């Protein structure tokens with residue numbers, strides 16, 4: 222079993238990041254010097270993915286432009302002899318075979334993933350949520366692919382979250398298989414504390430068997446009146462094997478202001494051009510608190 226395709230849903234309206242997301246897709250917000258979406262695409266590529274489908278929406282064409290060449294700009298940079306910048310500008314277009322499809326109605330994550338059925342065909346595929354950046358030594362998608370291949374099963378990426386936070390995620394019923402890998406027997410979306418199966422929450426990464434599309438085709442709206450991917454995965458894990466991987470890595474929800482700022486600061490601290498400066502700036506700030 223080889224996983225060569227990935228789907229990145231990036232069709233949301235970005236309501237938690239207004240007003241900027243009125244015209245700039247949240248996936249295109251700058252994380253130091255490149256958009257959030259580039260980190261997600263790079264994670265997929267680093268996991269061996271060759272074909273990527275980005276699910277998009279009206280007003281998000283700028284995502285397509287970003288993963289294209291920019292001849293006018295590149296000519297100017299060439300004339301100015303700025304080869305290093307040409308490489309930076311060129312790079313996103315050459316990362317992978319990137320395809321786009323629009324989700325014509327904003328009906329939920331499950332509905333967004335369903336738009337990928339023709340692109341995916343009859344193969345297992347990875348899903349990387351377009352606003353979840355995960356920094357990890359081994360890309361989380363790679364960690365999931367390894368587990369999916371070993372167990373011939375779908376795999377979801379999980380970490381434990383607090384009782385206070387579980388209502389923001391999906392909660393998974395798990396039993397241990399080996400270190401960091403569990404068998405999944407049930408799950409629910411946005412549970413109350415009473416409804417949760419465990420504190421293991423799915424955090425933005427999946428490797429799914431194509432059978433999920435048959436389920437999504439008839440999936441009824443669930444939490445929030447939306448067609449939920451979690452509801453389809455609940456059915457899938459009752460029908461066939463599914464594992465959960467307690468992945469190694471730090472996950473940031475860049476779709477909300479605080480998560481976005483945490484990721485920005487951590488990236489900037491590690492960036493060769495900004496790291497030393499930011500450390501000094503923060504030290505000075507903190508000393509005055």
Ligand code: G1P
Nearest residue numbers: 330389390391422423424425451
């Ligand atoms: C989505 C999924 C949810 C998951 C979460 C974090 O929720 O529906 O199951 O736990 O992402 O990856 P959202 O953040 O879109 O409300």
